[in-house]
Amino acid sequence: MSEEEVRKGLAGVIADYTAVSKVNPESNSLLYRGYPVQELAAQKSFEEVALLLWNGDLPTPTELADFEAFERANRALDVRVKTAIDLLPLDCHPMDVGRTAVSVLGAAHPQAEDSSPEAELAKAKSLFAQFPAVVAYDQRRRRNLALVEPRADLNYSQNFLWMSFGEEAAPEVVDAFRVSMVLYAEHSFNASTFTARVITSTLSDLHSAVTGAIGALKGPLHGGANEAVMHTFDEIGIRKEESREEAAARAKAWMEDALAQKKKVMGFGHRVYKHGDSRVPTMKGALDKMIAYFDRPEMLGLYDGLEQAMDEAKAIKPNLDYPAGPTYHLMGFDTDMFTPIFIAARITGWTAHIMEQRAANSLIRPLSAYNGVDERHLG
Ligand code: COA
Secondary structure: OOHHHOOHHHOOOOOOOOOOEEEEOOOOEEEEOOEEHHHHHHHOOHHHHHHHHHHOOOOOHHHHHHHHHHHHHOOOOOHHHHHHHHHOOOOOOHHHHHHHHHHHHHHHOOOOOOOOHHHHHHHHHHHHHHHHHHHHHHHHHHOOOOOOOOOOOOOHHHHHHHHHHOOOOOHHHHHHHHHHHHHHOOOOOOHHHHHHHHHHHOOOOHHHHHHHHHHHHOOOOOOOHHHHHHHHHHHHOOOOOOOHHHHHHHHHHHHHHHHHOOOOOOOEOOOOOOOOOOOHHHHHHHHHHHHHHHOOHHHHHHHHHHHHHHHHHHOOOEOOHHHHHHHHHHHOOOHHHHHHHHHHHHHHHHHHHHHHHHHOOOOOOOOOOOOOOOOOOOO
């Protein structure tokens, strides 16, 4: 096989059709089932977006009310999951906790081995409702705080923040969180979604596919980038007393030095978007609101300084993880909980793709070009 036929990283390879979302790098646009993600983020709840991704259309008022009632009734942390989490060390990565929790939820689900479309949708809805408690409880146990029980009078985003912090979040914070969930929900054949589809293509079960997807999402070249962005901010140093301009100058100097050392700076660049990530302006709008709400202009200075220096040196644009990281930080989440929050959002997209893959399945099994030693014999 010749060199040219090997497409390393599958770059540029179209592996299948999908009707779930359309990424258009030329126009920097992203459509979920035909709707621009910016419009959904401006007008729709995360619950509505989940139903859109699964069903192909926005829900009727009755469908939405039924799903909201189901979600509110299924939020409590499963006792088996809590037991499994409590067995895990406090210094393990929270993505390991998320991965383990989904595996336990799969083993415990009464329809675990039923892959009918009805069972798959039921399992997707259960995971959607159950996962926030995993993230919230894991953060609390690491802070030596007790589990907070869910509240059925709150919507998904309000309740996620309630279970995480044990107090009701301000409407501004709830809205920024909702926007992040909508933007993180789906993004075509990214590495974790493709992983989920590969696993599904062997006719394995939905929870196995999501567990594998979480493993792919953990890496800093994918979802782990939102945490890595915060580590960059921490390395530069967050100084609350500093002005926006002072922070921007320090951030610029840091970036110039990092690029001179040929470092890859997380939160910038994208395999598909080469002129900017379609989701960034909306997420940056949410970050701006958090910066104003918490009165933290120095965070904007750090953000702008890094972005400008990267643009001047390499013209590489930020991706969604760049504004999402500092947004979650301002809300009060610990840095290593950022990627588990991404899981909670992407469960929607992954499970929509799992159902799509199963409905028109073909085993995903590429070829490889051998470049090892020539045939030899044992003598
Ligand atoms: N920091 C510094 N340089 C970067 C960069 C970054 N974040 N992203 C890309 N580049 C540079 C590469 O070093 C390469 O330079 P070279 O041609 O001099 O070697 C050039 O830009 C092309 O990048 P490449 O790595 O080929 O792009 P890719 O499509 O393979 O990679 C990513 C895409 C996302 C893996 C890459 O941009 C990256 O590692 N970004 C940081 C991780 C991140 O934020 N991931 C979240 C994605 S949503």
